[in-house]
Amino acid sequence: MQTGLTDNDIIQLVRKGDQQAFAQLVTKYQNYVFTIILRYLPSREDAEEVAQDVFVKAYRSLGDFRGESKFSTWLYTITTTTCITFLRKNKLDVQSLDNxxxxxxxxxxxxxxxxxxxxxxxxxxxxxxxxxxxxxxxxxxxxxxxxxxxxxxxxxxxxxxxxxxxxxxxxxxxxxxxxxxxxxxxxxxxxxxxx
Amino acid sequence: MNAHNNMETQLWEYIDGLSGADERSFIEGLIAADAEWRKKYEELLSFNAALHQDIEIDQPSMRFTRNVMEEIGRHQIAPATGSYINKKIIYGIAGFFLTLIVGFLIYAIGQIDWSVAPVNNTLPFNLPKIDTSKVFNNNYVNAFMIVNTVLGLMLLDRYLAQQRKHWKKEDA
Missing domain, CATH: 1.10.10.10 (Winged helix-like DNA-binding domain superfamily/Winged helix DNA-binding domain)
Structure with a gap:
């Protein structure tokens, strides 16, 4: 595994066809993505499924990432929209214990x-x-x-x-x-x- | 209560590093001179430190990365949206609709029989006798001016707010 690479370096590698380089981004951000999803979903199984979906979407959309924002910001945006879509699709209430x-x-x-x-x-x-x-x-x-x-x-x-x-x-x-x-x-x- | 909230808001902006240079030195002065401000500042500072240190990040299962990579193996990076939207197609569609609209207009104008005189060529009102003072009296003009002034002030406020944000960024 190549170390010392920035997110943008890794993205360039992935775009050039080095699919395995994407694993570095997954490893780096999986905990943050998973934690954000758990803020919305009560079940760890659902959260893991949604997290996987987030990374697959991010991978498929890498062509649209222009580097104008940080990769993490772009990834968390995908995370939020995927979470909301999941909640709507499954007609789940937003998990709120604010009560x-x-x-x-x-x-x-x-x-x-x-x-x-x-x-x-x-x-x-x-x-x-x-x-x-x-x-x-x-x-x-x-x-x-x-x-x-x-x-x-x-x-x-x-x-x-x-x-x-x-x-x-x-x-x-x-x-x-x-x-x-x-x-x-x-x-x-x-x-x-x-x- | 309001003053208390205001104090908290200002202190949080100071702690988060969002205050401008002037505001920063003003708050530093207050913290140094006022015991209430100092107490609140220390309280918020330790709360802030606790949040930085103690928020836990959850971990997915050990197999997570492998699962994602296996799933990704079945996909390809989609081409960038900009690359597959052909501008020529967009211009072509626009051209088609413009031609259609212009064509209909020409056809409609061509259908008009210009030789027939209008049935009634007098207007339903006598233009020179219209009394505009009923509409454009002082009250209407004043109301119009007030609305415009308010709109102008709103635009100015928005512009200044943007400028202030810009200056704050520069100060920081």
Whole structure:
């Protein structure tokens, strides 16, 4: 495997017929794509199927990638549209736990052990649990901004929105996340303050 | 509450590096001088650090890359959209419709019998006697001017907002 190549170098190789070079892009971005899809879909099996579809679409459309944006931004745009198409096709509601009733149900399902587990949860688990309680759009914006190395302009491109709208969404998403953490993980938030 | 939200918004812009140079130094001054701003800044900063470090990225199954590559083996890169859209075909279609429209117009004009005089060649109104002052009085003119001024201001605001964004980028 060739290393030290940029995404654009790899794309050139693939376009010239080196299909196996595409595996480098798959390996590099599969976790990010999979995570974004999981923000929308509850089932890991469905998410994996959609992720595979995203990479196949990206491969087939490589001829249209003009390099005007980052490859990752282009790929995340395909990811978002594929996710939305999947949800529409399967008539699934957008997986949103942005509602205390649903969270309470999930809480009861886990039984009494959950309370103890929550107490033992690390800060990492707390942050990720709280993100799962957000709406998919809020969770996606936070994921793209903090983990996807996407600027606000790039996120706007991925979501097909204005940069200012994305800025407001990010601000509100962080506010909601903080509120969830303060509500459900009060002790951990106190610890975080000393972090 | 509004002031609190405003403080958070400004601090997030500062932390995200979206503030302009002037705004940045203004906020730095506030953080240095005001205990409330400093406390909020530290709180948001540690929350921001937690988000950077603690958000987990999920992993698909171990076979994922292999599955994708096997699937891709059955496909080929589609030619770029620009390469298979032939401009000559587009121009040809446009030419066909233009010719059709012009042809119909010529045919329609050719059907008119110009020798027949119009049944009634007087207008249904007497043009010189129309009282325009009923329509173009002060109220109508004022309303027209106000609408135009508002539209003008909206356009100016949009232009300045774009310029501001551009300057901010340059400052950053």
């Amino acid at each position: 205390e009733k649903v969270f309470a149900q999930a809480d009861n399902m886990d039984g009494g052990m959950r309370a103890n587990q929550v107490e033992q949860k690390s800060r990492v688990a707390m942050v990720n649990q709280a993100i799962k309680m957000l709406s998919p759009e809020d969770a996606q914006v936070i994921t793209l901004f903090y983990k996807g190395e996407q600027s606000l302009d790039e996120i706007a491109q991925v979501l097909g929105q204005e940069t200012n709208a994305v800025k407001v969404r990010l601000h509100r998403a962080r506010q909601r996340l903080k509120e969830k953490m303060e509500k459900y993980f009060a002790q951990e938030v106190k610890d975080l303050a000393h972090y």
